Amino acid sequence: MGNDDLGTLRRFARRRPIRRTNVTVLVLAAAAPFAPVDQEYLFEARQMQALSFAVHIPLVCFGIAFPAFVLFMEGLWLRTGDPVYRTIAKRWSKVMLALFAVGVVTGTILSFELGLLWPSFMATFGEVFGLGFTLEGFSFFVEAIFIAIYVYGWDRLSPRAHFATGVPVAIAGFTGSLMVISVNAWMNNPSGFALEGGRVTDVEPLAALFGNDYLWHELVHMYLAAYIVAGFLTAGVYAWAWLRGRRGRYERVALVVPLTVAAVASPVQIVVGDWAAREVAREQPVKLAALEGLHETEEGAPVHLLGWYDGEEVRYGIELPQLLSLLASHDPGARVEGLEEVPADERPPVNVVRVAFQTMVGIGFALAAISLVYLVVWLRRRRLPRSRWFYRALVAAGPLSVVALVAGWVTTEVGRQPWVVYGHMRTEEAVTGADGIPVGYASLVLVYAGLLIAVAWILRRLARAPVEVAAGPRGVAPLLSGGTRPDERELPE
């Protein structure tokens, strides 16, 4: 099954020669109950959806990666008996539970919004991709059940059983993201159905979701991103403590584990990103053209750093010749399709996509650089870097990684515009006919502002609780392992 054939077919299908006139819309409205409507506030609806994602996705990163960090710490405790690991694992698991709770409810809002904001999308295509979310629901169940057993099971289950109850949480984090991303990959590269008169036929839900080449690079890219974001944010907290003079063993261990994970993952992410770019070049050439602001189809197309796309070319950018061709097909002379290949109303907002893409890539390289500094120092000297600048960089790396994460999603989702289902349904055809979107948007902004304040508050509270590096339940462990020296039991206050 040639992917190129499919791609060509889709590109033909995409070029619909006749724009609908008002008359045909009326006729369609009589025939199909989910014909396009006039929605004055389409932009606000998109903003509302984007806001909901931007709040939810960083929390998802903690849902995916944090259980692994906690288990790692508990595993170290099981192996060595050093109580500092258990203390960290236990404290982190409380943060994990609080963030999971917020992730649960912000994820629920997203599923509501699919129906509230995009009913025509759901009505038309729900039967093609909906299964992905149904299956995701089971991951969500497993996560919710075992995260509760794990966090409430401290001191109540045997250490091994307790560790084992955490494992399903980490696995469900992976399967959950697999399912959700299968839907997103389908929106970007839809298949597994035919359209007849605005209704889908010949639906093959499994092929649509899991037989899609586009799924794998999105999944791996996001999965690594989750570890990078959670790793740098967590390490950043203890880098901050380091700068403030709290450099006990507790802080050092809590810094070094998430940092190591993020540092190993960040350079790999660049390779995965390169793979993703090639997939985009093959399946969504218009998106690739928008990433660069390439107007005309070219052989040996360049990349411009910074600059601004003025509708015809990139101005004031630093030109790196042939780089786009090299990235797109690993051939400096390769032909790259420009934006001119499709009508103007089928191009995404180029500058949004460009800026988001360059932000993501720029931050990604910076994170990889910090990572390499850490890895090289550690491998050569077996210690952490000593420069204050390294710790300052780590403090910045956390928030920056979130910016890169969101910028990456902006790149892929705004780059998908004007389509909600690439090549088949435009976003404006998906939107609700209901009034009041601005009111909903404003209320969501208010509630989410409150939510962010509340989350910041609870994290501070949890962080300020005195660190008690007590032994495990029996008080024997430190004697066995040498454990914590009293002078290192600094209480953060």
Next chain:
Amino acid sequence: MTLAEAPLVLMLIGLTAYAVLGGADFGAAFWQLGGRSRARRDHAYEAMGPVWEANHVWLVFVLTVCWTAYPEAFASIFSTLTIPLFVAGLGIVLRGTAYAVHAGTAREIERRSVDAVFSLSSILTPFALGAAIGGIASGRVPVGNAEGDLLTSWVNPTSFAVGVVAVVTGAYLAAVYLAGDAARAGRDDLVAAFRMRALAAGAVAGATALTGLVVVSLDAERLRDGLFGPPALLAVIGSGVAGLGTLELVRRRRFEAARYLASAAVAAIVVGWALAQRPELLPGLTVEEAAAGRPTLLATVVGVALGALVVVPSLVLLFGLVLRGRFDREAARTGMERRSIAATSRPRPLLGAALLALAVGLPLTVLPAGGPVQAVGVVALLAFVALGSVALGSAAARADAG
């Protein structure tokens, strides 16, 4: 039951579970409203702490099955009932946030304000969801993109009745469960408090349900005809009998039995509604017409069955631990030393494996464009990340020990 109806049955099971379990979580928060007794409020939080997230997932389950199996019905419902459903969504956010924040409250004033948000959102959410269900049940949601009236679809007698019933039922269930939990923990003061509340709430819930029936009969003709027809009527009567039975069990302090009978009473209401409305999902849209194509329905049913193989034993484990009191405050045990393993560190072989994975993964990911070879490369890269993190992370954490 046809294949087209199978997902609907799954949704009704999910809805019942959500009403019985999630409803009780809302109800537990109801009892915190204005409660002056700190012990009572703590008891309610502790009882729902380990389970509310899992209970909440039932709602997500119902939604996802609905939009997969009956996409047009889902879209019609959400676009017309946009206001109550959005309010319910915001209520869920406020509630979850309040729950997360609750763990960090220290001073009484903080505790009180968090409790207030928690309780109010826990009343608002089931009311809004109930109002939405009332709109569907009374035939006020036509097929189409926001085709129904955005206001009267949920501001109407049936919606109001169902909303109130949802809140009161939750409060009743919660009181029964909390009395049972208190009895297990041997807290006689709490048992007395929640037993009294359960009896009162049970009486109110019964009265509200009966009033609701009258309201529905006056307001929604089709639903009335269905409800007073043979199969649905049986369910309605069954619910009433189960409700009365629960009251008697609570009176006799047999809380565990009451827990299950109360759930049966709620389940009977859901079943009764479904039977009354059969075969239509929305006005002019039968279940058969609304259903997705055969492959999707099959995949959904099989997928749910496979998922249940994992989730049902997990739920049994969770509720078994909770109901046996293993998570109670008193259950924390101190006799759990671990066998100390001599710190055998093996970073070197792990690191070697990681580097090997990198050496394989890097070229195989970068060079080919797609295909199985690249897949191997990507898997090798992921293996590098996992092995490298474990090897370096544990070495770095331990190196620091000395």
